[in-house]
Amino acid sequence: MQTEIEVGVNLKRLRQEKGWSLDKTAKETGVSKAMLGQIERGESSPTVAKLWQIASGFEVSLSSFIAASPNSELTSLFRDANELRHEEYNIGFFVSLLFPFEEALGFEIFELTLAPDYQHESAPHNAGVTEHILCISGEMAVMFDDEWHTLRAGQAVRFNANQSHGYKNIGEGNAVFHNVIHYPNNKQ
Incomplete structure (x- = not known):
């Protein structure tokens, strides 16, 4: 599923940007190391509540996990x-x-x-x-x-x-x- 892949890729990217190991990420988010590894590999699809828990631990937005990194330039954007x-x-x-x-x-x-x-x-x-x-x-x-x-x-x-x-x-x-x-x- 594409969303599982995006979530996993974004989780790994954010973890690497912070220089966090899976152990450190588990401590900061309250989500087990095993679950985090499954999410990163696209083997597990977390619930919205679990994603919020992870986002709060990272101190980032929920959309940081379910969307590609936004363009830093503000432009007109139509969405459906x-x-x-x-x-x-x-x-x-x-x-x-x-x-x-x-x-x-x-x-x-x-x-x-x-x-x-x-x-x-x-x-x-x-x-x-x-x-x-x-x-x-x-x-x-x-x-x-x-x-x-x-x-x-x-x-x-x-x-x-x-x-x-x-x-x-x-x-x-x-x-x-x-x-x-x-x-x-x-x-x-």
């Missing part, structure tokens, strides 16, 4: 969520990376689709990371500050993502939302 939508990370959770992290901007944008009754919980991100959720269609709830908050199409919320948080579909059809993740000081 329908062409980018993937379900490889969790069954019932579709991920479209609309705009990967770019240092000059300090954020990344995803379109996420939750199947009916799907719930995703995320571990805390690094200090200063904020998420901006805009419900596009359906009905969903976002968990932060130890409470679930309902969003309907057209409603939005921003919260500090350095806490446990999550998203769940509480409607009958798919819930589609945009997630703008901002990293402090343009630090991915």
Whole structure:
């Protein structure tokens, strides 16, 4: 699967850029050395939660793992969520990376689709990371500050993502939302 290969290549690249061994990477991310090796070799496809755990340990964006390294020059860019939508990370959770992290901007944008009754919980991100959720269609709830908050199409919320948080579909059809993740000081 192409995504497994990209994730593995990006994990190895980031690890080598930091000069980290697999042992050091396991310590920093809380993910076992065996699992990291399987990911690097494309033998294992990590869940979104596991990718966030690894990204937080590296102090980089999630898109650092699922996209090619972005061009450092900011140019016009058209994206189609329908062409980018993937379900490889969790069954019932579709991920479209609309705009990967770019240092000059300090954020990344995803379109996420939750199947009916799907719930995703995320571990805390690094200090200063904020998420901006805009419900596009359906009905969903976002968990932060130890409470679930309902969003309907057209409603939005921003919260500090350095806490446990999550998203769940509480409607009958798919819930589609945009997630703008901002990293402090343009630090991915």
